[in-house]
Amino acid sequence: MSTTLLEVSDITLRFGGVTAINDVxxxxxxxxxxxxxxxxxxxxxSMFNCLNGVYRPQQGTILLNGENxxxxxxxxxxxxxxxxxxxxxxxxxxxxxxxxxxxxxHMHMKSGFLSAAVWFGRTRNEEIAQREACEEVMxxxxxxxxxxxxxxxxxxGVQKRLELGRALAMEPRILLLDEPVAGMNHEETEDMxxxxxxxxxxxxxxxxxxxxxxxxxxxxxDRVMAIDFGQRIAIGTPEQVRxxxxxxxxxxxxxx
Amino acid sequence: xxxxxxxxxxxxxxxxxxxxxxxxxxxxxxxxxxxxVPHVVTSDFWLGILNYAGILAIGAIGLNLLTGYTGQxxxxxxxxxxxxxxxxxxxxxxxxxxxxFSFFGLFSVxxxxxxxxxxxxxxxxxxxxxxxxxxxxxxxxxxxxxxxxVGLVFVGTHIFxxxxxxxxxxxxxxxxxxxxxxxxxxxxxxxxxxxxxxQQGMFFLIWxxxxxxxxxxxxxxxxxxxxxxxxxxxxxxxxEIIGVDTARYKIQAFAVSSAIAAVAxxxxxxxxxxxxxxxxxxFLSIQFVAIIIVGGVGTIFGxxxxxxxxxxxxxxxKWLTGSGYMPYIYExxxxxxxxxxxxxxxxxxxxxxxxxAVAVWRWTAGSRSVAIATGxxxxxxxxxxxxxxxxxxxxxxxxxxxxxxxxVLFLLVEPRGLAAVWIRIKNSFRMWPFSx
Ligand SMILES: Nc1ncnc2c1ncn2[C@@H]1O[C@H](COP(=O)(O)OP(=O)(O)O)[C@@H](O)[C@H]1O
Ligand SMILES: [Mg+2]
Numbered sequence: 001m002s003t004t005l006l007e008v009s010d011i012t013l014r015f016g017g018v019t020a021i022n023d024v025x026x027x028x029x030x031x032x033x034x035x036x037x038x039x040x041x042x043x044x045x046s047m048f049n050c051l052n053g054v055y056r057p058q059q060g061t062i063l064l065n066g067e068n069x070x071x072x073x074x075x076x077x078x079x080x081x082x083x084x085x086x087x088x089x090x091x092x093x094x095x096x097x098x099x100x101x102x103x104x105x106h107m108h109m110k111s112g113f114l115s116a117a118v119w120f121g122r123t124r125n126e127e128i129a130q131r132e133a134c135e136e137v138m139x140x141x142x143x144x145x146x147x148x149x150x151x152x153x154x155x156x157g158v159q160k161r162l163e164l165g166r167a168l169a170m171e172p173r174i175l176l177l178d179e180p181v182a183g184m185n186h187e188e189t190e191d192m193x194x195x196x197x198x199x200x201x202x203x204x205x206x207x208x209x210x211x212x213x214x215x216x217x218x219x220x221x222d223r224v225m226a227i228d229f230g231q232r233i234a235i236g237t238p239e240q241v242r243x244x245x246x247x248x249x250x251x252x253x254x255x256x
Numbered sequence: 257x258x259x260x261x262x263x264x265x266x267x268x269x270x271x272x273x274x275x276x277x278x279x280x281x282x283x284x285x286x287x288x289x290x291x292x293v294p295h296v297v298t299s300d301f302w303l304g305i306l307n308y309a310g311i312l313a314i315g316a317i318g319l320n321l322l323t324g325y326t327g328q329x330x331x332x333x334x335x336x337x338x339x340x341x342x343x344x345x346x347x348x349x350x351x352x353x354x355x356x357f358s359f360f361g362l363f364s365v366x367x368x369x370x371x372x373x374x375x376x377x378x379x380x381x382x383x384x385x386x387x388x389x390x391x392x393x394x395x396x397x398x399x400x401x402x403x404x405x406v407g408l409v410f411v412g413t414h415i416f417x418x419x420x421x422x423x424x425x426x427x428x429x430x431x432x433x434x435x436x437x438x439x440x441x442x443x444x445x446x447x448x449x450x451x452x453x454x455q456q457g458m459f460f461l462i463w464x465x466x467x468x469x470x471x472x473x474x475x476x477x478x479x480x481x482x483x484x485x486x487x488x489x490x491x492x493x494x495x496e497i498i499g500v501d502t503a504r505y506k507i508q509a510f511a512v513s514s515a516i517a518a519v520a521x522x523x524x525x526x527x528x529x530x531x532x533x534x535x536x537x538x539f540l541s542i543q544f545v546a547i548i549i550v551g552g553v554g555t556i557f558g559x560x561x562x563x564x565x566x567x568x569x570x571x572x573x574k575w576l577t578g579s580g581y582m583p584y585i586y587e588x589x590x591x592x593x594x595x596x597x598x599x600x601x602x603x604x605x606x607x608x609x610x611x612x613a614v615a616v617w618r619w620t621a622g623s624r625s626v627a628i629a630t631g632x633x634x635x636x637x638x639x640x641x642x643x644x645x646x647x648x649x650x651x652x653x654x655x656x657x658x659x660x661x662x663x664v665l666f667l668l669v670e671p672r673g674l675a676a677v678w679i680r681i682k683n684s685f686r687m688w689p690f691s692x
Binding site: 052074077083086090095102103106107110113119123124132135 | 268270483487494495500512
C-alpha cells in the first residue's frame with residue numbers, strides 16, 4: 001500500500017469577510033496524481049497558496065510527511081520539497097531559459113557573493129555541475145532549442161512548459177500545478193499530458209493539479225477533489241466525481 | 257574554441273566569460289586601451305576627466321547591482337562614498353603618521369596603512385554599515401525606499417560634519433592616502449625607466465580598479481547570487497517559492513552595493529586628497545542614478561559607459577565653450593560676447609545641414625515624427641548662423657538642462673541605455689557577412 005505524503009485537515013482561509021476556503025480536508029499519497037477542480041473563484045489557487053506558505057490559513061493543519069508546515073515561510077517549504085507553477089506564469093522574464101532553470105536549482109547550490117565574485121573553484125564547478133541537471137530537465141521537456149532565449153520572447157505554451165521545468169529542477173517531493181494547460185491549444189495540451197506522464201514514469205513525483213480541462217483531468221488523475229465556494233463538494237475517482245450530482249450542479253450553475 | 261555562441265559544445269565552454277573569438281578580441285582591445293590611453297591622452301585635462309569618470313564608474317557598478325539587478329532604487333549611494341572616503345582618509349592618510357590603530361584590542365598597527373589595506377577596509381566598513389542600514393531601508397518597497405534613502409544622505413552629511421576627529425568636520429579633511437603598492441607610487445609613477453605624471457599614474461590605478469570591480473561584479477551576476485538578485489527583481493513571490501530568501505538577498509545586495517560605493521569613495525579621497533562633508537550630497541546620488549539610466553540598468557558594462565558619458569559630456573561642453581566653439585553658450589563668469597571664431601558658423605552649418613539630411617532620409621523611410629524633430633533642430637542650427645556669436649545661456653545652466661535631457665531622452669527612447677545600443681551595433685557585425 002502507498003503511504004500518505006500530504007495530509008490537509010480542516011483548512012479555513014478568510015480574506016476579511018470573504019471565506020476563500022471553508023474547512024477543506026484531503027490527503028495525497030506518495031506518487032499519486034491528485035486533481036482539484038471547481039469553478040472560477042472556488043478557492044483552488046488559494047489552496048495552493050496555503051500549501052506553499054504564501055497565505056496562512058486561519059484554521060487547520062497541513063502535514064507534510066507528518067510535519068505541520070502551517071506558518072512556515074515559502075522558502076522553508078520549498079526546502080521541504082514542495083514546488084509549484086502559477087496559473088498566470090511566474091517566470092523571470094528578463095532571464096533566459098537556462099538561468100530560469102538554474103534558479104530552480106538554487107536550493108541545491110551553495111555559492112555566496114564572495115565565492116561567486118572569485119568565480120574559479122567552487123562557483124565554477126557548481127555552475128558546470130548544476131548546468132548538467134538543467135540540461136536533463138531540458139531534454140525531458142524538449143526545451144533545448146530555447147536554451148539561451150530570453151523567456152519573455154518565448155511562446156506562451158513553451159513558457160508554461162519551462163515553468164514546469166523550473167519546478168522539476170527543484171527535485172520536489174510534491175509538484176503543485178496550477179492550470180498547466182490553461183490557454184493552450186489541443187496539440188500543446190496533448191504534449192503537456194505526455195510530459196506529465198513521462199515525469200510520473202521517470203521520477204514518480206507526487207503531483208497536485210488544478211485544472212479546468214475535464215478530459216485532461218479525467219485522463220491523468222488518480223483521484224479528484226471538487227470544490228465550490230471554498231467547500232469540498234466531492235472527492236474520489238475521476239468517474240465518481242464526474243457523475244456526482246453536486247459537481248454536475250456546480251458546473252451547470254457556474255460559468256464553466 | 258567555438259566561433260559562435262549558439263554552437264557551444266560543453267557546459268564548461270558555456271560558462272566561460274570569454275567564449276568566442278570576438279569576446280577575446282574585445283578583451284584584448286580593453287587591455288590594450290588600458291595600456292595605451294595614458295600614453296596617447298597625456299593632457300591632464302582629458303586624463304582628469306577619464307579618471308573621475310572611472311571613479312564614478314565603480315560607484316555606478318555598485319548602484320547597478322542594487323537597483324539594476326535587485327530592483328531596489330536608492331538615493332543613499334553618496335553616503336557610502338563618504339564612508340569609504342573617510343575610511344581611506346583615516347586609515348591611509350599620511351598626515352597622521354604617528355597614528356596607531358588598535359583592532360578590537362587584538363592587535364595594533366602603526367598608521368598610515370598601505371593602499372590595498374585601506375581599500376579593503378573601505379569595502380568591509382561600507383558593507384558592514386550597508387548590512388546594518390539595509391534591513392531598515394529594505395522593509396520599504398520601490399519608491400518609498402528611494403525617498404527614505406534620501407534621509408540617509410542628510411543624516412550622513414550631519415555625521416560627517418560632527419565627527420570632526422575623523423572627517424575634519426566643517427573645516428574639511430585634507431589627506432594624502434598612501435598611494436603605493438610595493439615600489440609603485442601611483443602619484444609619481446616610474447615603470448621601466450618611464451616617468452609618468454600624477455594623472456597618468458592615477459589612470460593606471462583607477463582604471464585597474466574599474467576592471468577588477470567590473471570583473472568581480474560580472475562574476476556575481478552570472479552565478480547563483482546574481483540570478484537570485486534578478487529573481488527578486490522580476491518576481492519576488494516566485495523567487496520565494498523556489499527557495500530564494502528575498503529579504504536576505506536584498507540586504508546582501510545592499511551590503512555589496514555599499515561596499516563598492518565605499519571603494520569608489522576611498523579612491524575619490526585618494527584622487528582629490530580632500531573631502532568636505534557636503535561632497536556626499538543628494539546630487540552625487542542622483543548622478544549615479546543618471547549614470548545607470550543612461551548607461552543601462554542591469555548591465556555592468558553600461559555602468560562604465562554611462563559614467564564616462566555623464567561625466568565627460570558637460571566637461572566637453574565646457575571645454576568647447578571655453579575654446580569658442582559653442583554657439584549660444586557663454587562661459588560662466590566669462591564675457592557674453594565670445595571672441596568671434598570662424599568655427600561657430602562652420603559648426604552650425606555642418607550640424608544644421610547634417611540634421612536636415614537625416615530628416616529627409618527619415619522622412620523617406622517613413623518615420624515622420626523623427627524626421628520632423630531632427631528637421632526642426634537642423635533649421636534652428638542653420639537659422640542661428642547669423643546670430644552665432646550672441647550667447648544666450650551660461651554653460652552651467654546649459655549643462656544642467658543637458659543632464660536632465662539625457663535622462664529623459666534615455667527613459668523615453670532607450671530605457672535599456674547605451675549598453676543596449678552597443679549590443680545592437682555589435683550584433684549587426686557579429687554574423688557579418690552572413691547577416692540576415
Ligand atoms: N489575496 C486575496 N485577497 C482577497 N481575496 C482573495 C485573495 N486571493 C483570493 N481571494 C478570493 O478568494 C476566492 C478564491 O480565489 P482563488 O483561490 O483564486 O480561486 P480559483 O483559483 O479557484 O479560481 C475568490 O473569491 C478570490 O476573490
Ligand atoms: Mg485559480
